[in-house]
Amino acid sequence: MAHNQDGQDQEVHFVGDSRVKVNEKKLYPKDYSEFPGKTEAFFPNFLLKEWMVAVVVLVGFMGLVMAQEPPLGEQADPTNTSFLPVPDWYFLFLYQLLKFKWASGPFVVVGTVLVPGFIFGGLLLAPWLDRGKERRPMKRPVATGLTLLTLIAIVVLTWEAEDEHQKQLASLPKGDESVEIVDQNDPAYDIYKNNACVNCHGQQLEGLQGPSLRGIGDSYTSKEIIEIMDEGKGEMPAGMFQGTEEEKKQLADWLAKQEAPEGKGEKKSQEHEE
Structure with missing residues (x-):
């Protein structure tokens, strides 16, 4: 306590060891940590924190998007009436x-x-x-x-x-499930799934609007399959394959490998191709 000139007691605040009174008020708002149980200002305190968290989440999400190739469905085909569209x-x-x-x-x-x-x-x-x-x-x-x-x-x-x-x-029509797909890791399988043939023959070669391709290698050679791609067969129109000649050859060779287990099909004699 200190005495003023009138002899009355007055509480005085000092700075350090000096005798200078602190009369001015703080020019900045009090920190909300001084008020336990209270909330903080929405702007800018809370909003800034939320935006920082959102930036971290967005960067992580975009990293996953760029690192992982998105799974794409079948190509759009208005003639494929068996396609079952569903949203994400x-x-x-x-x-x-x-x-x-x-x-x-x-x-x-x-x-x-x-x-x-x-x-x-x-x-x-x-x-x-x-x-x-x-x-x-x-x-x-x-x-x-x-x-x-x-x-x-x-x-x-x-x-x-x-x-x-x-x-x-x-409930969709299936092919002979006892005949498995041969060499699913072959790049030709991706060529098949990215072309119009998948709309009629199915992702698993099971056959939708068109016949099943499982075991097709028992009936056709690679050269004959290319001829079907170019000229068409039955209800399949000509020129359905939209890839390059190299991709067509690669796909035909892979389809020719699709053979049924022993006793389920009769393989034609292979023709020599250069």
């Missing part, structure tokens, strides 16, 4: 939702606008709709219940959509 996995629940009678047909607006709008609109407005100070899930039954219900619905609808798609694929 994160939209499967909405795809399955449109199969219900109350969300499709004359009520398609419900499945395409109202329900998705209610879900995503609720997520967007959540900070304004739920402004309670309580953060424990058990103390927030409405918000917790709606969140769990939404998550369960998404998981169930996604599983149902994938399960139904697999059943539809299994």
Whole structure:
């Protein structure tokens, strides 16, 4: 304590060992660590932290995208009526939702606008709709219940959509599954999957609109397969192969290797090719 000129006691703050009073106020806001249990300023403190985390996640995600080649499906073909289109996995629940009678047909607006709008609109407005100070899930039954219900619905609808798609694929006509694909690691297999032939003969050579190619090497030589590619055969039009001559030769040689196990086919005599 110190005395002023009037003899009254007055509390005085000193800087170090000097006797200079500290009268000026701080020109910067107090740090929020001085207030335990309180929140911090949204801008710029909280927003800066969120952006830093988002940058790290985005860099990691882009690294994975560039390092891993994305799996591509079959080439688009309007003549392939057996193709079963499905959306990406994160939209499967909405795809399955449109199969219900109350969300499709004359009520398609419900499945395409109202329900998705209610879900995503609720997520967007959540900070304004739920402004309670309580953060424990058990103390927030409405918000917790709606969140769990939404998550369960998404998981169930996604599983149902994938399960139904697999059943539809299994119902498509298959070739002789006892005849396995020969040398699936051959680059010619990738040439096959990236061309129009996959639309009729299937990813696994099982045959969709066209015949199965499993065991085709028992019936045709490489030269004969090239002739079919160039001239067509049956319902297959000519000129369906869209690759180079070298790729065509490579594919024909690989298809000629597709032989059935012993006793399941009769191999034609191979012609000498230069």
